[in-house]
Amino acid sequence: MPQKKSYLRGATVGSVWADIPPVNSQADERLGYDTQKPEALLERIIKASSNEGDLILDCFCGSGTTAAVAEKLKRRWVTCDLGRFAIHTARKRLLSIEGVRPFVVQNLGKYERQLWQTAEFDSHAKAQSREENEEAALASSRVMQSYVRFILELYHAKPVKGFTWLHGVKSGKMVHVGAVDAPVSTGDVANLAVEFRKAVGTGVDAPETNGVDVLGWDFAFEINEVAKQQAAKANLKMRFLRIPRDVMDKRAVEQGGIHFFELAALAVEVKTVKRDVALKLTDFVIPPDDVPEEVRRAVKHWSQWIDYWAVDWDNKSDTFHNEWQTFRTRQESALALETEHTYAEPGEYTVVVKVIDIIGNDTTKSVRVKVR
Numbered sequence: 001m002p003q004k005k006s007y008l009r010g011a012t013v014g015s016v017w018a019d020i021p022p023v024n025s026q027a028d029e030r031l032g033y034d035t036q037k038p039e040a041l042l043e044r045i046i047k048a049s050s051n052e053g054d055l056i057l058d059c060f061c062g063s064g065t066t067a068a069v070a071e072k073l074k075r076r077w078v079t080c081d082l083g084r085f086a087i088h089t090a091r092k093r094l095l096s097i098e099g100v101r102p103f104v105v106q107n108l109g110k111y112e113r114q115l116w117q118t119a120e121f122d123s124h125a126k127a128q129s130r131e132e133n134e135e136a137a138l139a140s141s142r143v144m145q146s147y148v149r150f151i152l153e154l155y156h157a158k159p160v161k162g163f164t165w166l167h168g169v170k171s172g173k174m175v176h177v178g179a180v181d182a183p184v185s186t187g188d189v190a191n192l193a194v195e196f197r198k199a200v201g202t203g204v205d206a207p208e209t210n211g212v213d214v215l216g217w218d219f220a221f222e223i224n225e226v227a228k229q230q231a232a233k234a235n236l237k238m239r240f241l242r243i244p245r246d247v248m249d250k251r252a253v254e255q256g257g258i259h260f261f262e263l264a265a266l267a268v269e270v271k272t273v274k275r276d277v278a279l280k281l282t283d284f285v286i287p288p289d290d291v292p293e294e295v296r297r298a299v300k301h302w303s304q305w306i307d308y309w310a311v312d313w314d315n316k317s318d319t320f321h322n323e324w325q326t327f328r329t330r331q332e333s334a335l336a337l338e339t340e341h342t343y344a345e346p347g348e349y350t351v352v353v354k355v356i357d358i359i360g361n362d363t364t365k366s367v368r369v370k371v372r
Helices: 039-049 063-074 084-095 109-131 136-154 186-198 223-233 249-253 293-298
Strands: 057-058 078-081 168-170 173-177 211-216 236-241 265-273 276-285 308-311 326-327 338-342 349-357 362-372
Touching: 039 063, 057 063, 057 136, 063 078, 063 084, 084 308, 109 136, 136 173, 186 211, 223 236, 223 349, 249 349, 265 338, 265 349, 265 362, 276 308, 276 362, 326 338
Parallel strands: 057 078, 173 211, 211 236
Antiparallel strands: 168 173, 265 276, 276 338, 308 326, 308 349, 349 362
């Protein structure tokens, strides 16, 4: 039997896609990210190249458009970026999707730092080892020494000898440089305090003041408060400063624009009634050098430094589990400073609070709660 076949009107998609406009200044999806792509563009790509349940990979996520569209289209996804602001923007964007499935943010930066350390300092260390006919283990030690000297130079500190935990001195204060592959811990602080006491009055590189600057890539939970108390008991004035990622950028190093910033401090009030726990942020102090002066002048209340905060109600000393969160959006600039939780079972729990400030830095605080 003869049959009639009808086609939908319109043109097939060509190799040049000019029918999808860029994200304009009034678009609801606009996040103010310089390279943000329209969701319609990623929707076309993902629909044309995958099915529901497939895995989508975006190695340069930017504002998170790929992950957001993949989530809405019921695809699984993995996305990554070197920029902390990109990760922060993408995380907030995903959390704003209604019914978003649980996801985890993993910091894999130490692998990048390890590769950088090896590439930057390993060849010189091995050459020295061969010349001196020393063991391979000494080459690894020289890598660490070269790395420490490099960081001290950027911090404008002078190296010192004869110590294990004290690496340099600046303006009379001792300096410790944290490893690339491990966070600075309270155990490190204890070792620093012991070595500092032994070093007082011992020679040319002996401490001249009771001050110690601790430089690190990452820091253990709540170290800014706990470790300072620990150091104070040993009559030490200790500062914790973050080693910026810019030290791995040769152009930034050559231009001399490397700055080390102190960690922020967070205060949390906790109230318990039977199995109910209430948390309230009561203060958040961010080092003023982190932000431009015009931004500092615009901040009238400490809570304006906070862009996002989240709670892990039962942390097991593993990765942070984002079980509750609140954040600012273009539509809602106000930020809740209190939250509550009811535990199903009595017991003692570790609650971890994570705050992301307006420039993308993480600050965490852990508290122990006991419910009955």
